[in-house]
Amino acid sequence: MMNTNTNTERFADANITDTKIVRKAQGMPASDGAGVKLSRIIGQPSLKRLDPFLMLDEFGSHEAQDYIAGFPKHPHRGFQTVTYMLEGKMGHKDSVGNEGVIEDGGLQWMNAGKGIIHEEMPQQTQGRMRGFQLWVNLPAKDKLSEPGYQDIPTADIPEVELNGAKVRVLAGEFNGVQGPVKTQAIQPQFLDLHLTSNSTLSIDTDLSHAGFIYAYEGKIEIGEQYLEKGQLGVLEFGNRLLVRASNDARAIFVSGSPINEPIAQYGPFVMNTEAEIQQALRDYQSGVLA
Template structure:
């Protein structure tokens, strides 16, 4: 059994997206452009409505999946195909944009904390033009188990017999929200070739041997291996553990479009401008 080690750490960058939503972009910057098959990770967290109330008005996507996970607050989505829904605390939306969709994501509150994450997951060339679909998953459908004081919420993948509700067969992702008390230790097994990272969003955690401390707001990229051990010292931690099967395909991205060639990007732009998307 080979223990995974931390090979890179990345601090999030404060920026704005949508109509002026303040976000912390952790993946998708010059520090870490992508980690196949993952393309972007944003954390949005503020109790100031001016930081989020303008939301994300209508915008297009093609060629990948977006994963929105809400910790606190409310976010309503709707699209140009008549789909709509509401995400509340603990809910997840796994949207497969496929051949294209135009949708909006708008906060439904004017005070209080809005806190959550959005992850982008690439689609293989064979699936980039598939029909778009949603997996709207309410919190009560997501299994949570506790072992030695460590709480694990299984959004995607399977661990200790608990299977997450997300269906994403190509990249077969693992998406865990973990809460570790002080002086805790937890080990995970996973396939050696999977890309994997940890994002600590509360407290700090330690990974690997030699030990690497991952502080709040830091993403840690892991090397190959089939097991990982996460520990805490005198401070508790909350973190996302995310892993998936790399696609190993060429990637050409332009804003909300992620394809395999420049010609496909040009076609996506033309389709959006002509109203086909």
Template sequence: MDTRTLATIPAAAPESVQRSRTVDRVVRGIATSDGAGVKLTRVLTQNLQRRLDPFLMLDAFGTDSKDDYIGGFPDHPHRGFETITYMLAGRMRHRDSAGNEGLLQNGGAQWMVAGAGVVHSEMPEQEDGRMEGFQLWLNLPAADKMTAPWYRDLPAAEIPTVALAHGATVRVLAGASHGVAGAITRPVTEPVYLDVELPAGQDFAQALPAGHNAFIYVYRGEVSVGAGDDRAVVEAQRMGVLDNAGQADGVIVRAEADARFLLIAGRPLNEPIAQYGPFVMNTQEQIYQTLADFRDGRFAASVGGTQA
């Protein structure tokens, strides 16, 4: 996806950052596969769930070879969290047991709340060409884990693209940036999800709530994070976990080369996490109940659809 082809809106207000967060650690993702053999990089893994609460997982995928994605993600269940899939290039069809269907394609996203349980599939609608994007898992608070499933398609035109100085742009999937509200607002976790394109030598500033956990994932070029002697370099295909310094009011990112990166932040839930594959609850007993519900066909009743 070339952001230059998207209609942009001017920044409504500058972001003021007096003291920038810096990088606590740099993480290299793990090459793996999921679904029916789709090759991807798992960037945010289970061992970072506490540190980056409320986020549970980030997968990055990108390939020109159809053999790496053609199998797609056939029917599979989820319970207890939200998924956000953001597509830079390619076409993928979503269908689920709650009756939702949508086509995810260049520059678009889909936001799904699995809640009490949903069975869905994500299958490619292309036989060649590039497929590239990300899937983020966002935890639900204990009080909302058994909420009714919810789904929204976000075509590229519905995601605000803000034009900044010197050719920089920021796409605001969630939260707000430069006075522009994002496509989605979620209570409790208050996520910020930005896709930033930044020319070499330029700075990007973003205010962040002090209590939010945050990270940056660089998928093109190279950036440095912080200010002065505290700058830390994050290369392409690396995640920089941002520190939680109490005095910091945001983050400043400089492009060391033409760069594109995700900036993601959220308010931690500080609740127990019990995960078994595609199910994320708060206790092992709830996981056992979820497995029993799925095995015995009670999942379908909880979503009003047909269990796969």
């Protein structure tokens, strides 16, 4: 019986392929909105895009002058925006009547679709504000879908504690727990990983996906590769991602189905052709974007 079990375990192990880092990227200083200081990780010259992800920014400062001007009214069409607040309060309004506040640990997943005009403005004048903004592309069939969004407070984000670590499940699934994000356009998986000293996490991953892991505190190890704070690892997917930490560390893991379609982009408009971009500009200028 022992030999049979051992053979079964070896056979199972042979079917496991590890997700690995194939490239690293370092964020570069940038500003957006009305002068918010941030680090641009995806969307910079060394990592222009990572299909289906168009942009990843990390913003964070104790200094109000670095964030207080916020992101005044601006348009979007053809993709989704994701705002994940680690610390602080960010208010938002849009052209279809939605309004709310994203607070510590909360998430907004917005579908711009055929068009929306919105603003994101800090709801604090002192203290630390820190978080991420991620842009997620949409396939051609969904680019002119109805705009809308989910506002998800931190209390509605499930957390799984395992092997001395904690995982906040924002989208997709971890260890049988489903995240609250409902969009299915790219079948997203979005996890916030909180690792303690000498902890290891095993995350089931999708062989068909593309994506990244970004260390925002401490240092993590994947295979023989390390990521330190502020570094992103572009991943080649197997069906398991092993993340280790020798000391306390935090990272976001994000993946989704590649779209594999042409991209035409002009600022906040992301379509498939230049003709569609010109139509988006005409719609915006004539006031019929949203």
